[in-house]
Amino acid sequence: MNAEDYIIGGISLGDIRNKYEIIVIRLMKELTPEFPEFDNCPICLEDVYALSLSRIPSTYISNDSLIDKEEEIDDSLREIVRYAIFQVMSKPKHKPLNAS
Numbered sequence: 714m715n716a717e718d719y720i721i722g723g724i725s726l727g728d729i730r731n732k733y734e735i736i737v738i739r740l741m742k743e744l745t746p747e748f749p750e751f752d753n754c755p756i757c758l759e760d761v762y763a764l765s766l767s768r769i770p771s772t773y774i775s776n777d778s779l780i781d782k783e784e785e786i787d788d789s790l791r792e793i794v795r796y797a798i799f800q801v802m803s804k805p806k807h808k809p810l811n812a813s
Contacts, residue, residue, distance in 0.1 A: 728776040736786055737765045740794040747795070751802045760806065764797040 719727035741761060745751055769790065 729773050730776065731766065731771045732774045733766060733769045733772065733790075736790060737762060737769070737794060740786065740791060741765070741798075744791065744794050745798060748798050748802060751798055752805070754805075754807070756806055757801050760801045761794070761797045764800060765794045768793045768797070 716725070716727055719725050741758070745753060745761075751757065
């Protein structure tokens with residue numbers, strides 16, 4: 714999609730995002746080191762991101778929203794991301810990277 718696809722009546726809706734997108738990214742950076750077997754390849758990282766977000770109810774905000782962007786992260790979100798890392802690590806969409 715291009716930027717014009719997000720314009721309605723001259724108003725851009727392109728800055729509306731799920732507030733959990735950045736939270737999941739921060740949690741992935743925090744938690745992937747707990748899983749030394751996780752390969753951090755682009756496919757697996759994208760799968761962890763998508764799986765995590767699919768397990769969290771979406772909450773959309775504008776980039777200019779007054780909602781606190783440094784919201785406290787609760788342990789249930791950490792567990793969702795840990796679960797996603799484990800699931801993707803257990804069943805990656807690619808052959809093991811160290812396979813011949």
